[in-house]
Every structure is written in structure tokens, then in C-alpha cells.
């Protein structure tokens with residue numbers, strides 16, 4: 001069986017996903033494209049030698065009989081509308097983060113899925129599929145370092161073009177908010193945001209970096225440095241301090257060089273290169289889950305928890321205080 005896919009949003013990541021679904025993932029075929037910028041769909045068809053039908057109306061693409069499942073990779077504020085439309089059409093939908101830009105929007109998606117009685121939504125939290133994070137999780141599950149007590153993490157990117165307001169939290173740190181609760185099998189109860197001296201090497205008016213502190217139900221203290229204009233590279237760090245040892249996320253493999261009086265390693269620059277294998281695995285799993293008839297990756301509930309966490313962090317950034325993260329009980333549907 002080939003899963004026929006329609007992709008909404010063919011910008012930077014939409015283009016990447018069309019490429020991987022068409023060239024790398026068995027059992028998938030991209031048959032339909034939609035973007036407000038039609039020329040980006042046309043160039044994808046010609047660059048990847050595809051013959052996908054270009055829809056000018058995203059809702060027509062979602063309803064089309066020729067489309068089995070939808071990938072939403074458009075601008076964040078459009079996600080909620082397209083995911084709800086896919087649920088109404090009874091179709092599987094993979095939605096890039098964020099699931100919705102408000103926690104309330106995520107909650108409504110959960111309600112729609114619960115009413116339909118079937119898990120259809122997967123959210124694009126690809127770090128769970130990254131081998132380095134999986135190795136770190138295995139180390140914690142094996143109790144190698146005892147109970148985790150403190151996490152020291154960093155999310156550094158060279159530049160953040162187009163970033164404004166609180167996007168370092170709502171657009172970037174959402175990856176940490178998802179992957180760390182998955183890593184620890186825990187949930188957050190409170191957040192505080194500390195604002196260090198601003199870098200002078202970013203757009204005027206932007207606060208960068210941030211230090212986000214999270215407290216979990218088990219009492220674990222998490223500190224995440226978000227520095228999205230760090231210039232030197234794309235660098236994701238996660239160190240877990242346990243009762244009897246320390247475990248750190250493995251670095252991406254790179255050749256160790258000794259030359260001209262230096263010992264060096266390359267550091268990646270682009271997020272696409274850091275998580276390429278994770279994106280591939282995420283889509284392999286998604287296609288398998290569609291064939292099996294039930295979405296099983298990061299769920300609408302996970303998208304909701306992340307949105308509640310991001311809201312608390314934004315509030316904490318402006319109040320300077322610890323803010324509570326209040327979650328209702330997780331519905332059995334998402335266990």
C-alpha cells in the first residue's frame with residue numbers, strides 16, 4: 001500500500017519533507033501540494049521531478065479523494081485550522097510544531113480528536129527520533145547514573161532570522177519542552193526565566209539569550225540556555241546529573257583534525273543537518289503508523305503540554321517570577 005500525501009506549506013521545511021517523502025521513505029508518495037506562494041509548489045514539482053497536483057485552496061487538498069494523509073508545514077498560526085480540517089475529514093495529519101499557537105487552540109484539537117474517537121494527529125517533535133537522545137534515554141532507563149537530579153541544557157543557533165518577541169521560547173525551546181519530558185518521563189510544574197546581559201550581535205530590541213528554569217513533578221531542576229544568535233554554530237547540549245554520575249547527549253560524529261598546530265572538530269551550522277536522520281525516522285514511523293491505522297508518535301496531548309509550558313515561560317519572562325504550570329489529567333485516550 002502506498003500512502004498518498006498532500007503537503008500544505010512548501011517553504012524551508014515543507015520542501016525538505018517533500019524531498020524525504022518522495023525519495024527516502026518507502027510506501028509514501030507526495031500527490032498534492034499547496035502554498036499561498038504557488039511558485040514554491042511549482043519549483044518543487046520541477047526540482048524533484050514530481051507530478052503532484054497543485055491546489056490553490058488548502059481545504060480542497062485536505063478533502064480531496066486522491067489524498068490519504070496530510071503534512072502541515074505552513075506558517076505556525078495556520079496549523080490549527082488545517083489540523084482541525086484534517087480531523088473533520090477523518091484523515092491522518094502530521095503537523096510541524098507548533099500544533100497551535102495557543103494552548104486553547106491545542107485543547108480544541110484534542111477535543112475534536114476525542115470526539116472522533118481515533119488518534120489522527122502527530123506533531124513534528126523529531127528529537128524523540130534522534131539516536132543521541134534515544135541513547136541518553138536508554139542510559140537513564142538502565143539507571144546507570146541513579147535518579148536524575150539536575151539537567152543542564154543549551155539550544156544555540158548561529159542566527160535567528162525573522163525572530164521577534166518571544167519566539168525563542170515559542171518557536172525554538174518548544175523542542176526542549178517536548179524532548180526533556182519525554183526523556184525523563186515526567187511533567188513540568190513551574191517555570192522561571194532569567195534574562196542575562198543581551199548580546200550586541202543580534203537585531204535591536206530582541207532579548208537573546210534567555211535562561212529557562214523548569215521544575216518537574218519529581219523535583220528535577222532543569223536549566224536551559226536559549227541563545228539563538230550564538231554565531232559559532234548550531235549546538236544542542238543536554239547533560240543529566242544523577243545521584244551517582246553524569247550522562248551527556250553524544251556530540252554529532254565528526255572527524256578529529258590535527259593540523260597546523262591545532263586539534264579540532266567541526267561544529268554543525270544548520271539545524272537541518274543536525275536532525276536529518278531523526279526527520280527521516282520520524283516520517284518512516286509516521287507512514288508505518290498510518291498503514292497500521294493508528295497515529296502513535298508525539299500526540300496532540302504532547303503538543304498541548306508544550307503550548308502550556310511555553311505560555312508559562314512567556315508569562316515568567318515578563319513577571320520575573322516562578323510561574324505554575326497547571327495541566328489537567330491526561331485523557332486515557334493519550335496513554
Ligand SMILES: NC(=O)c1ccc[n+]([C@@H]2O[C@H](COP(=O)([O-])OP(=O)(O)OC[C@H]3O[C@@H](n4cnc5c(N)ncnc54)[C@H](O)[C@@H]3O)[C@@H](O)[C@H]2O)c1
Pocket residue numbers: 008009010011012013014034035036037040058073074075076078096097098124125126171271
Ligand atoms: N521540526 C523542526 O525542527 C522545524 C524546523 C523548521 C521549521 N519548523 C516549523 O515548520 C513551520 C514552517 O517553517 P519554515 O521554516 O518552513 O517556514 P517558511 O516561512 O520557510 O515556510 C512557511 C510556508 O508556509 C506558507 N504559508 C503561509 N501561510 C499559508 C497558508 N495560509 N496556506 C498555505 N501556505 C501558507 C508560506 O508561503 C511558506 O512557504 C513552522 O511552524 C516552523 O516552526 C519546524
Ligand SMILES: O[C@H]1[C@H](O)[C@@H](O)[C@H](O)[C@@H](O)[C@H]1O
Pocket residue numbers: 157171172173175228271
Ligand atoms: O524552527 C527552527 C527549528 O525548529 C530548529 O530545529 C530549531 O532549533 C530552531 O531554533 C527553530 O527556529
